Amino acid sequence: MEKLTVKGLLVLxxxxxxxxxxxxxxxxxxxxxxxxxxxxxxxxxxxxxxRKKAIYVALFLSGVYILVTHYSLTYLSVDVFERxxxxxxxxxxxxxxxxxxxxxxxxIVRERDKFQKILSTISEIIFLIDRDFKxxxxxxxxxxxxxxxxxxxxAPYRRMPSSQFIKKKDVIGKKxxxxxxxxxxxxxxxxVPSVFENGEGTRKVGSFVLADGTMMYLDVExxxxxxxxxxxxxxxxxxxxxxxxxxxxxxxxxxxxQLRETKDYxxxxxxxxxxxxxxxxxxxxxxxxxxxxxxYMGYTADEVIGIPNxxxxxxxxxxxxxxxxxxxxxxxxxxxxIVLRKDKEPVHISMSAALLRDKNGVSIxxxxxxxxxxxEVELEQKIKEERDxxxxxxxxxxxxxxxxxxxxxxxxxxxxxxxxFGDRVGGICYEVFHGREEPCPLCKNTEVMNGKxxxxxxxxxxxxxxxxxxEAPLRNINGMLSKLTIFRDISDxxxxxxELRETCxxxxxxxxxxxxxxxxxxxxxxxxxxxxIGYASLLEPKLSDKERxxxxxxxxxxxxxxxxxxxxxxxxxxxxxxxxxxxxxxxxPEVVQKVAKKLKPAAEAKNQIISLLIPELxxxxxxxKLLAIFTNLISNAIRYTPEGGGIGIMVEERGxxxxxxxxxxxxxxxxxxxxxxxxxxYMADTSMTRKSGGFGLGLSIVKEYVRLHGGRVWATxxxxxxxxxxxxxxxRQISKSKRGE
Amino acid sequence: MKKxxxxxxxxxxxxxxxxxxxxxxxxSYEVVGFAVNGKEAVEKYKELKPxxxxxxxxxxxxxxxxxxxxxxxxxxxxxxxxxxxxGTPEYRDAAMRxxxxxxxxxxxxxxNLTDVLTELLESQEK
Numbered sequence: 132m133e134k135l136t137v138k139g140l141l142v143l144x145x146x147x148x149x150x151x152x153x154x155x156x157x158x159x160x161x162x163x164x165x166x167x168x169x170x171x172x173x174x175x176x177x178x179x180x181x182r183k184k185a186i187y188v189a190l191f192l193s194g195v196y197i198l199v200t201h202y203s204l205t206y207l208s209v210d211v212f213e214r215x216x217x218x219x220x221x222x223x224x225x226x227x228x229x230x231x232x233x234x235x236x237x238x239i240v241r242e243r244d245k246f247q248k249i250l251s252t253i254s255e256i257i258f259l260i261d262r263d264f265k266x267x268x269x270x271x272x273x274x275x276x277x278x279x280x281x282x283x284x285x286a287p288y289r290r291m292p293s294s295q296f297i298k299k300k301d302v303i304g305k306k307x308x309x310x311x312x313x314x315x316x317x318x319x320x321x322x323v324p325s326v327f328e329n330g331e332g333t334r335k336v337g338s339f340v341l342a343d344g345t346m347m348y349l350d351v352e353x354x355x356x357x358x359x360x361x362x363x364x365x366x367x368x369x370x371x372x373x374x375x376x377x378x379x380x381x382x383x384x385x386x387x388x389q390l391r392e393t394k395d396y397x398x399x400x401x402x403x404x405x406x407x408x409x410x411x412x413x414x415x416x417x418x419x420x421x422x423x424x425x426x427y428m429g430y431t432a433d434e435v436i437g438i439p440n441x442x443x444x445x446x447x448x449x450x451x452x453x454x455x456x457x458x459x460x461x462x463x464x465x466x467x468x469i470v471l472r473k474d475k476e477p478v479h480i481s482m483s484a485a486l487l488r489d490k491n492g493v494s495i496x497x498x499x500x501x502x503x504x505x506x507e508v509e510l511e512q513k514i515k516e517e518r519d520x521x522x523x524x525x526x527x528x529x530x531x532x533x534x535x536x537x538x539x540x541x542x543x544x545x546x547x548x549x550x551x552f553g554d555r556v557g558g559i560c561y562e563v564f565h566g567r568e569e570p571c572p573l574c575k576n577t578e579v580m581n582g583k584x585x586x587x588x589x590x591x592x593x594x595x596x597x598x599x600x601x602e603a604p605l606r607n608i609n610g611m612l613s614k615l616t617i618f619r620d621i622s623d624x625x626x627x628x629x630e631l632r633e634t635c636x637x638x639x640x641x642x643x644x645x646x647x648x649x650x651x652x653x654x655x656x657x658x659x660x661x662x663x664i665g666y667a668s669l670l671e672p673k674l675s676d677k678e679r680x681x682x683x684x685x686x687x688x689x690x691x692x693x694x695x696x697x698x699x700x701x702x703x704x705x706x707x708x709x710x711x712x713x714x715x716x717x718x719x720p721e722v723v724q725k726v727a728k729k730l731k732p733a734a735e736a737k738n739q740i741i742s743l744l745i746p747e748l749x750x751x752x753x754x755x756k757l758l759a760i761f762t763n764l765i766s767n768a769i770r771y772t773p774e775g776g777g778i779g780i781m782v783e784e785r786g787x788x789x790x791x792x793x794x795x796x797x798x799x800x801x802x803x804x805x806x807x808x809x810x811x812x813y814m815a816d817t818s819m820t821r822k823s824g825g826f827g828l829g830l831s832i833v834k835e836y837v838r839l840h841g842g843r844v845w846a847t848x849x850x851x852x853x854x855x856x857x858x859x860x861x862x863r864q865i866s867k868s869k870r871g872e
Numbered sequence: 873m874k875k876x877x878x879x880x881x882x883x884x885x886x887x888x889x890x891x892x893x894x895x896x897x898x899x900s901y902e903v904v905g906f907a908v909n910g911k912e913a914v915e916k917y918k919e920l921k922p923x924x925x926x927x928x929x930x931x932x933x934x935x936x937x938x939x940x941x942x943x944x945x946x947x948x949x950x951x952x953x954x955x956x957x958x959g960t961p962e963y964r965d966a967a968m969r970x971x972x973x974x975x976x977x978x979x980x981x982x983x984n985l986t987d988v989l990t991e992l993l994e995s996q997e998k
Contacts, residue, residue, distance in 0.1 A: 654958050658978065661886065661979040665893065665978075697959075700960065704960060
C-alpha cells in the first residue's frame, strides 16, 4: 500500500470535487456538457503522478458522470458515453506515457548511482567545474582516508579539504577556489582558464607538508569537456595522490646517485689497484688491463688490449680451464696458477674471476682480479717443507705430540696419538684424550697461553701410567697462540726411580746398621786390649831387662792394633757423618811443632832428618783434625823413608788457601797407583807392607779430614826418589757449622 | 789418708787389674768395694760412700750412664771416673752430661790411671 501523499490527496480531492460538482449541476441544473472538462484535471494529475492508476480515476469519474446524467433532468445521450470513453482513453494514454517516462528516469538514476559508486570507490577524486569555476560535481570530499584536517599544516601552506567539515552539498555550486583553498579570487597559478581557452588538457603537481613533516604530493589532471559545437564548457579535474610514487622516485634517484658514486669509486679503485684487474671477453681477448696488471706483468694496456689471454699463462690451456670454470660456476675464487711476465719470468698468482653480463643477462666476458703470490707460494713451500720435516720427526717420535688451540681445539696430533685415539684433529682436547665434558682441572692452557713453558709430571690413575709433559706456547703463522704438548710415558722410569729410591733407602739403612755394627765391633775389639796393655804395664817393673823388652813389644803391638782400630772407628764415624769439626784460630807453626815433637823419637830412631819450612800463618781449623792430618802424613813419611833419609815439611799461603806439603825420600809410588793411594786399605805394593807395616788407613783419614775442611789432597811421586803429599785447606771457614753434610 | 774407691766393672780380670794397679801406689788408695752393674753400683755407693768411683759404661741390668745419673742424684759431690773402651766423642759427651768427672779410655797403663786419679782428686780438693 502506498502511503497517502500530498499528491494522492490532491488527486483524490480533485476527483471528489469533480464528482460533487457533477452531482450538483446534473441534479439541480440539468447541465451535463460543460463540467465534464474539469474531469481531465484529476485524471491528468493522476496520470502524471500515478501513471496507469489514472485509469481508475477516469473510470470512477466516468461512472459518476453517467449515473448523474441518468438520474438528472436530462436524458442519457450518446454524448455522455462518448465523453466518458474519451476520458478513459485519455487517462490510459497519459498513464502509458507517464509509465514510460518513469522507466527512463529510473534507468537514468540507476546509471547515475552506478557512476557515483565508481567515482567514490576509485582512489582519485574527480570534480567538474564550469567556466565560472563553480564546482558541478565532486566524487568524494576526502582525499585520503587517513588524512584529517588537523594533519595538514595551515598557512602559509595551503589547506587541505577535510571530510569533517566539507559535505558534498557545501561544495557543489561553490567556486572551487572558495571551498578548496578558502580564497576569494581565482588562484594565480590556476591552469583551468588555459584549458578553457586552448581546449587542451593539462596537469599540475602540487605538494603539501603534513603535520608529521612528510610531504604529500597531488597530481591533478585537467580534462576539457566539449559541447556539440566544440566549445569547452566544463573542465574535469582528476586528483591523484602520488605521494608514494614520488617517494619511490626520490628513493630511486638517491639510489642511482649512490650507484653512480659507487661506480666512480670502483673505477678509481680499479685504476689504482695493486691487484691486476683484467677483463677478458667471451672470445678470450683482453678488453681491460689496469695499472696493477701492468706493474707485475710488465705489459702496458696498449700492448695487450685485444690480444688472446692464453698468451699470458705458463700453460696456455689454463685460459680455457679458467673460462670453463667461470662459465660453469659463475665465479672463481682464489684460483692459483702461473703466468709469464713480459720477460718470461713465471709469476704465481691467485685469481678470482666473475662472469660479466650485460643488462639483458647475456654473458659478455669475465673480470679477473689477480694478485702476485710468488713470495707467499715460496714461503708456503718452505713452511710445507719445514712442516713435513717436523711431521716426520713427530711421526717417528715415540712420544705423544699434539697441538691445541686456545679454545681447546686439537690442531695436530702425531702418529702415536692417532694410533691410540684415532685421527681426532678438530675435536676438543679434553673430550678426545680424557673423555671429559669440561677442561681438565690440571690443564695448563692458561699458563702456556701467557707465554710460559710448563714441564710437569702427570699420573693417570685410569691407565696407571706416569707422563712427563712439556707444554710450550706455539705461535702460528697467523699470530695466534696454540699449545704444543710433548709427553712421554715415563712409567717404567718412574717405577725404576721408585725402586732405586727404595733400594737407596734400604742401602742407607743397611749402611747405618753396618756403621752402628762396626762402631760396636770396634769398641768390642778394643776391650781385650785393655787388660793386655794394663797387665803388661803392671808386669813391666817386676821383670828383667830382657823380659821387659818382650813385654814392651807386646804392649807396642797392642798399641798398633789399638791405633788401627781407632782409625777404622774414625772412618766409620766419618761415613756415618758423626764427625763434627770445631773451628778455632790456630797457628800453623805451633801445630806442626807439636806433631814434630811427638814424632821426633820415631824419626831419630831411623836417623832421619826432618826439615821444616813453616811461615807464621794462622788458619781456621779443627785442631785435633789438623794435628791428625800432619801426624798421619809425617808418620807415613817416616815409615817409608829409609834409614838416614830426609823428610821435608812445607807450608805456604796460596790465595785464600794454605797449602801443605810433606815430602819423603822413600821408594816412591808408581804413577798408576797415585790416584788410588787415598782409598781405604789400598797399598802401592803389598811387599811394602811387611817392610813398613801400616794398613793404608792413615791417608784415608787425611783425605776425609781435608775434605771436611773444604780442602783438597793429592800426591806426586818419582819412583826411586820419593813422594810428595799435598793438601790445601781454606784459611777461613765460611760457616762454623760442620762440613760434609 | 787413703782414698776410698768403688770399682764398677763387669769383667773380673779388669776388676783384678784395677785393684792391682791401685795397690801399686803405695797405700794412696783403698778399694772399698766392687759392683758388676749399674744398679749394684748405686746401691754400693749409698752403702759405702766412697771418695771415688771408677765406672765402666757397658754393663748389664743398668748401664754406666744411668748409674752416674743415679749416683749424682743421690750425691751431688760424688766423684766418678769413667773407665771405658767407648772412646768416641759421642760417648764421652754423654758421660760428661750425665755427670762424670773424668774419662779414661781403655786400654791404659798404670801410669795413665794414676795420672788421671791424681789430677781428679787434686782438682776436687781445690
